[in-house]
Amino acid sequence: MNVDHWIGGERVPSAERFEDHSPIDGSVLAHVARGGQDEAALAVRAAAGAFPAWARTSRDERARLLHAISDGVERRTEELAMVETTDNGALLRSHLRGVMPRVAHNFRFFADWLLGLGRDDFDTRGHANHVSWDPAGVAVLVTPWNAPLMLATWKIAPALAAGNTVVLKPAEWSPLTASLLADITAEAGLPDGVFNVVQGYGAEVGPPLTGHPEVRRISFTGSVATARTIAASAAPNLTPLSLELGGKSxxxxxxxxxxxxxxxxxxxxxxxxxxxxxxxxxxxxxxxxxxxxxxxxxxxxxxxxxxxxxxxxxxxxxxxxxxxxxxxxxxxxxxxxxxxxxxxxxxxxxxxxxxxxxxxxxxxxxxxxxxxxxxxxxxxxxxxxxxxxxxxxxxxxxxxxxxxxxxxxxxxxxxxxxxxxxxxxxxxxNCFFVRDLRAPFGGARRSGVGREGGDWSFDFYCDVKNTVSAPWAR
Structure with missing residues (x-):
């Protein structure tokens, strides 16, 4: 499989590469492109360039493309499951029965939720209030290694549905299914530059992505220590953050x-x-x-x-x-x-x-x-x-x-x-891990900032606007 970056609708190599090892037996699975500042800048530029057209794309068309990506995931469920099991050591039976079906569901859910997104207009002293969700821009998504594809698509799907373009930075310990997802999005017909993948070590490629002035949203799942680094990087640009961090439940x-x-x-x-x-x-x-x-x-x-x-x-x-x-x-x-x-x-x-x-x-x-x-x-x-x-x-x-x-x-x-x-x-x-994408998800204290899921995802990935109109003269 190709493990170069996916930027602007094409594979982009790097001069340096890093070894990806299987936790099952230590074998080398791939020599993955090792991105840095140049690749980060190229990916953000591609995403920013693709944003105006994608933001204008109708809700129906965005939803159709997300369903096409879901179809692609379902066609390749067994391949995705085996690749991810080999790459991160999680159970194959879990990937086959639960994880990869959930990946497909992530895209379908947010496609369908997009089509129903909205609130009734309301009146203020005869003035009409209309709430809308405007695409924000380039979203940088930094994802963990423990459930690589499921947790990545939990962010990718609503970001794309909202009309944003995406730069994904997958964890270097489990990078492979992100590359396969890039192929699936291309086969589904997603326009070039709407979805991009930059591989590499977090310390090298992370700061150029999260500190880029053209980035409008950052969503991260991982450790508290890394979240502090990302927050510091985003602070000069006041880039909004969604952080799902650790737990001691x-x-x-x-x-x-x-x-x-x-x-x-x-x-x-x-x-x-x-x-x-x-x-x-x-x-x-x-x-x-x-x-x-x-x-x-x-x-x-x-x-x-x-x-x-x-x-x-x-x-x-x-x-x-x-x-x-x-x-x-x-x-x-x-x-x-x-x-x-x-x-x-x-x-x-x-x-x-x-x-x-x-x-x-x-x-x-x-x-x-x-x-x-x-x-x-x-x-x-x-x-x-x-x-x-x-x-x-x-x-x-x-x-x-x-x-x-x-x-x-x-x-x-x-x-x-x-x-x-x-x-x-x-x-x-009296239960555990019953998750519904309509529900808010996030943590308190050191476990995170913000909520995602259902409307909460769109509230984060969009600029929510209220338009107030005076009565029209008859």
């Missing part, structure tokens, strides 16, 4: 809950080898049922199969990169040194070697310790107990993050009461 289990359901939801937090920003990694369990819950949890977690993610029977694959693997192990080692005890896992999977880290559960961590407050982004959960509802809420809100929370209870009244007090952008009650 709680899963609260009350004594009146279905403990089998609670254990199932807790084990689900190992999905994608724990590399999920929304994961409820802090298990907070009422004291009276903690032993019963733990027994059920360990029975389920111990049965998880870890191995090659291309095997459809595998439950946990590898970590994405040696650097991430080392970071995870460092968190666990420091936690154990500070008094935490692993009751499950606790280190690398010696039988598999490579980047495979055992699903881990730690107990006995000290309140306020690093393992309870900082994002690990790996298959590492902690278990703490609480005495009552008041303590449960205080523990849940005891980090600087606020992306999501999961609550398990048999009481609707408690669910309403506790949900209202949790600091989180999304609260799941």
């Amino acid at each position: 709680p899963l609260l289990v009350f004594a009146d809950s279905d403990l089998d359901l609670a254990a199932d939801l807790a084990v689900e937090q190992y999905d994608n080898a724990g590399q999920v920003c929304l994961a409820a990694v802090r298990l907070l369990v009422e004291e009276s049922v903690a032993a019963d819950f733990l027994e059920r949890f360990l029975a389920r977690a111990s049965a998880l199969r870890q191995g090659d993610p291309r095997d459809l029977d595998t439950d946990l694959g590898p970590q994405i990169h040696p650097r991430q693997f080392g970071k995870i192990d460092g968190f666990v080692r420091r936690a154990v040194a500070e008094g935490a005890s692993p009751v499950l896992g606790g280190g690398p999977n010696r039988d598999l070697g490579g980047l495979y880290y055992q699903p881990t559960l730690l107990t006995g961590a000290k309140p306020g310790s690093e393992i309870l407050t900082e994002e690990v982004f790996g298959p590492v959960l902690t278990l703490q107990t609480f005495a009552d509802e008041e303590e449960a809420v205080a523990m849940a809100n005891s980090t600087d993050y606020g992306l999501a929370a999961t609550l398990v209870t048999g009481s609707p009244a408690r669910a309403r009461r506790v949900s209202a007090r949790l600091v989180a952008g999304t609260v799941w009650v």
